[in-house]
Amino acid sequence: MARADDDRLWDLARIERAALVKDLETLDAEQWRHATLCGRWDVEEVVAHLTASGSVGSWRWFRSMIGAGFRTDVHNQRRMEEHRGSDPAETLERFRAVVDSTTAPSSHTPAYLGEVVVHAQDIRRPLGLAHRPSVEASTPVAEFFVRQNFTVSSRTHAAGLRLSADDGPFEAGEGPLVTGSTLALVMGMAGRDAYLDELDGPGAALLRSQVRAAADHR
Known part of the structure; x- marks a missing residue:
């Protein structure tokens, strides 16, 4: 880098x-x-x-x-x-x-x-605290998460999906589309179930199942 x-x-x-x-x-x-x-x-x-x-x-x-x-x-x-x-x-x-x-x-x-x-x-x-990280901060995290399993199994969670942020430039992957805010995509890839309902598109259900399957195998 x-x-x-x-x-x-x-x-x-x-x-x-x-x-x-x-x-x-x-x-x-x-x-x-x-x-x-x-x-x-x-x-x-x-x-x-x-x-x-x-x-x-x-x-x-x-x-x-x-x-x-x-x-x-x-x-x-x-x-x-x-x-x-x-x-x-x-x-x-x-x-x-x-x-x-x-x-x-x-x-x-x-x-x-x-x-x-x-x-x-x-x-x-x-x-219930309102502050959200900026899109500028969340975007490089999303780009890293979709490429690598590092501190979280983010690449595994996102496998076989196309992710597209509706508030910024992040877009990656191939497969059924998952859309939402950059932050919701980051948190979804990080395995945070609470954010999965903020995501839409034909691939959202697959992302949810992959996150939950990974959690079941820990």
Whole structure:
């Protein structure tokens, strides 16, 4: 990836992290304990995970994965616990400290932008928070997700489908058409069932079945 493109993606990640900080500043104690779209983690745990994502470079990631027996879920749980504070206020301060971070385990910058885009909505959607990531931020994530299974099985979910955003330039794949906002396509590829009803077209049912089939095999 060209340096200019990489810098642009990190700038977008900073913007989305900062927007999430503003939303988190409004939460009360009960909301910090609220369930999210990210499995069993509550809001504070997802925020701690995002702090870990902005704090762990390649060497620390490799050591952590070795220690976890290359089990990603164990690695993620340990690093989340490491970066969670003694209370939500401290957890938020730790996340605020990595808003400008460009630390990551690898050079897959669109994936780390995707971490922020997806996990921010994992938090916002259940809480009814209105902010949505920009189309500019969501588009490179969609382009990456449709090509690779990385932190999520996005390529598997989108296999055999043509995806087309109705609010931006993203379009990829061949097969039955699935249309919707760039964000809904990103979240659908990320396996977030809550966003599948925002998608239309003859391929929407197939995407839904592929997401649910993948979830059943975890």
